[in-house]
Amino acid sequence: MIRRSATTSQGPIAMLYELYYWPTIQGRGEFVRLALEEAGADYVDVARRGKRGVPAMMKLLDSTRIEHPPFAPPFLKAGKLVIAQTANILFYLGERLGLAPRDEAGKLWVHQLQLTITDLVVLIHDTHHPITTYLYYEEQRPAARRRTADFWRYRVPKIMGYFEHVLATSGGPYLLGRRLCYVDLSLFQIVEGLRYAFPKRMKRFERKVPRIVALHDRVAERPRIAAYLASERRIAFSQWGIYRYFKELDH
Amino acid sequence: MIRRSATTSQGPIAMLYELYYWPTIQGRGEFVRLALEEAGADYVDVARRGKRGVPAMMKLLDSTRIEHPPFAPPFLKAGKLVIAQTANILFYLGERLGLAPRDEAGKLWVHQLQLTITDLVVLIHDTHHPITTYLYYEEQRPAARRRTADFWRYRVPKIMGYFEHVLATSGGPYLLGRRLCYVDLSLFQIVEGLRYAFPKRMKRFERKVPRIVALHDRVAERPRIAAYLASERRIAFSQWGIYRYFKELDH
Numbered sequence: 001m002i003r004r005s006a007t008t009s010q011g012p013i014a015m016l017y018e019l020y021y022w023p024t025i026q027g028r029g030e031f032v033r034l035a036l037e038e039a040g041a042d043y044v045d046v047a048r049r050g051k052r053g054v055p056a057m058m059k060l061l062d063s064t065r066i067e068h069p070p071f072a073p074p075f076l077k078a079g080k081l082v083i084a085q086t087a088n089i090l091f092y093l094g095e096r097l098g099l100a101p102r103d104e105a106g107k108l109w110v111h112q113l114q115l116t117i118t119d120l121v122v123l124i125h126d127t128h129h130p131i132t133t134y135l136y137y138e139e140q141r142p143a144a145r146r147r148t149a150d151f152w153r154y155r156v157p158k159i160m161g162y163f164e165h166v167l168a169t170s171g172g173p174y175l176l177g178r179r180l181c182y183v184d185l186s187l188f189q190i191v192e193g194l195r196y197a198f199p200k201r202m203k204r205f206e207r208k209v210p211r212i213v214a215l216h217d218r219v220a221e222r223p224r225i226a227a228y229l230a231s232e233r234r235i236a237f238s239q240w241g242i243y244r245y246f247k248e249l250d251h
Numbered sequence: 252m253i254r255r256s257a258t259t260s261q262g263p264i265a266m267l268y269e270l271y272y273w274p275t276i277q278g279r280g281e282f283v284r285l286a287l288e289e290a291g292a293d294y295v296d297v298a299r300r301g302k303r304g305v306p307a308m309m310k311l312l313d314s315t316r317i318e319h320p321p322f323a324p325p326f327l328k329a330g331k332l333v334i335a336q337t338a339n340i341l342f343y344l345g346e347r348l349g350l351a352p353r354d355e356a357g358k359l360w361v362h363q364l365q366l367t368i369t370d371l372v373v374l375i376h377d378t379h380h381p382i383t384t385y386l387y388y389e390e391q392r393p394a395a396r397r398r399t400a401d402f403w404r405y406r407v408p409k410i411m412g413y414f415e416h417v418l419a420t421s422g423g424p425y426l427l428g429r430r431l432c433y434v435d436l437s438l439f440q441i442v443e444g445l446r447y448a449f450p451k452r453m454k455r456f457e458r459k460v461p462r463i464v465a466l467h468d469r470v471a472e473r474p475r476i477a478a479y480l481a482s483e484r485r486i487a488f489s490q491w492g493i494y495r496y497f498k499e500l501d502h
Contacts (some may be wrong), residue, residue, distance in 0.1 A: 028340055064416075066362045067420075068356070068359075068363070068418070069413075069417070069420075070363075071367050071410070071413050080352075081356055083358070083359055083363065083366065084363050085264075085362075085363045085366040086358060087366060088362055088366055091362070092285070092359055093358070105319070105332055108332070108334055108339060108342070108343055109319045111317070111336075111339055111342070112321075112334065112335050112336045112339045115336040115338060115339055115369075116322050116336065118366075118369075119373075122370075122373055129400050130381050130382050130383075130394070131381050131382070131394045131397050132381075132398055132401040133401075134401050134405065135397075140394075142384045143381070143391075143394050146382050146383055146386075147382050147383055150383040150384075150385050154385065159322070162320075162322050165315075165320070166320070169315070169318075169320075183308045
């Protein structure tokens with residue numbers, strides 16, 4: 001998959017980014033894809049580029065020659081740099097893609113918010129695999145039920161309530177106010193994922209976070225995001241990602 | 252607790268940092284404490300400063316007036332900045348305390364390593380509380396046993412093996428080679444924590460990661476770290492932190 005920029009908004013020396021992530025899931029790579037798409041950046045989704053994509057990713061991952069080896073996907077190649085860890089990639093891209101403030105305090109603030117998204121992603125994943133990722137969901141069903149109950153009872157209200165508060169303080173529609181940053185895209189993705197995995201619970205919960213829902217809708221309407229979501233570049237949700245739907249966990 | 256610098260190595264306008272973290276556990280705050288101690292920084296461990304410490308922290312945490320509110324401790328006050336998320340705090344401090352490279356590629360690299368420590372910390376914590384933090388360990392013992400078994404079988408070898416590889420590549424004794432960075436201090440702390448929680452397992456495992464053990468020992472011998480570890484500023488490990496000892500999880 002190659003996404004070529006139609007604009008020259010990045011200036012005369014636009015970078016061609018290479019994103020390395022699993023080709024069949026949104027996963028953590030999706031937070032990076034959304035940033036690249038919103039910015040109209042030139043990028044290659046390497047592992048989705050035909051049969052040789054995944055081997056190319058694994059080769060890089062197993063290479064002992066990389067100066068700064070990634071521990072796991074996603075990672076980004078930007079010129080000579082190889083950058084891993086989702087939030088770290090976004091920290092790097094934010095400045096370059098116009099999706100983060102330029103001053104230090106602002107950069108640290110959006111990164112801090114992104115790291116709270118990182119924490120939330122682990123919690124979402126662990127609702128369906130609380131005990132171990134080395135057993136099927138069906139083998140840890142009672143634990144998943146309990147974990148999911150507490151996740152919705154305690155963690156979702158607290159974390160999403162925090163983002164709702166940030167939006168109230170900024171005045172919205174985005175976390176920084178009128179200016180979009182990469183965390184807005186990630187928060188959009190969290191809403192999408194929770195709607196997929198927990199449609200009933202999320203429907204009830206959304207009434208409590210109207211500003212987050214409004215942010216979600218604004219992001220979805222942005223022309224490049226709308227085009228991306230409608231394209232084949234957007235991988236569908238599935239039972240293999242962070243967000244999985246199990247009827248008995250959603251009531 | 253106030254730690255006053257005996258040196259003037261920070262130059263004429265040394266900052267007085269305020270660290271906010273739970274006063275009775277090492278927890279995530281310890282990664283920040285170790286950086287501040289190694290650098291000989293002036294800092295106040297606010298919540299440990301008498302009876303009014305914790306209320307002062309909670310007041311800040313609950314304040315609706317902070318421009319960039321933290322979601323949870325630890326957070327750091329540095330002049331007008333309030334910075335949260337452990338890895339984000341270290342990113343900020345690294346440059347100022349001489350515990351990170353100054354070039355962008357180097358900064359991103361050590362931050363990337365720190366974010367892998369962040370991931371590991373969640374996994375360590377979840378060994379004893381896999382299902383939910385809202386039940387006692389004793390109420391989720393079989394799940395904890397399974398989670399711990401897989402943690403040691405798969406995750407520890409992979410993650411610690413990764414750091415061992417980074418040390419092999421850098422030539423050691425530190426992750427960047429001869430120059431200490433804040434991730435070295437965090438990796439030291441991980442070794443300390445795993446030794447506390449899993450003395451038997453760790454004793455066996457350490458043979459596989461000699462470079463990490465050597466790094467640990469080098470860090471422990473650094474004069475300021477040694478002085479800190481021997482001081483009352485170092486909180487003891489306990490059954491309330493990230494690392495907890497349960498006999499049946501360690502064999």
